[in-house]
Amino acid sequence: MKVIRKNGEECKVALRKHRRDANEMIDSLSKDGDVSEDDGDRGKKKVEDVMAELVKNVDTILAGKEKDLLEV
Numbered sequence: 578m579k580v581i582r583k584n585g586e587e588c589k590v591a592l593r594k595h596r597r598d599a600n601e602m603i604d605s606l607s608k609d610g611d612v613s614e615d616d617g618d619r620g621k622k623k624v625e626d627v628m629a630e631l632v633k634n635v636d637t638i639l640a641g642k643e644k645d646l647l648e649v
Contacts, residue, residue, distance in 0.1 A: 578643060585639040592631055599624045 600621055607617035 578646060581639060581642050581646070585635055588635050589632060592628060592635070596624055596628050 603612075603617050603620045603624070606612045607614060612620070
């Protein structure tokens with residue numbers, strides 16, 4: 578169980594790193610004038626929506642694996 582939870586947390590940490598990278602890229606594009614402020618905000622909202630879904634998927638998978646282990 579500890580290993581599964583550790584792996585799940587490592588996965589979430591990796592997801593957060595990618596979210597930070599995406600937000601930094603959006604900020605740099607907005608700062609350089611390549612995209613408008615509104616497009617940057619929409620991009621950040623899209624990143625957050627995708628992240629929420631991915632974290633939910635990770636939690637679902639972890640719950641399933643924990644359930645499988647408890648049955649044995």
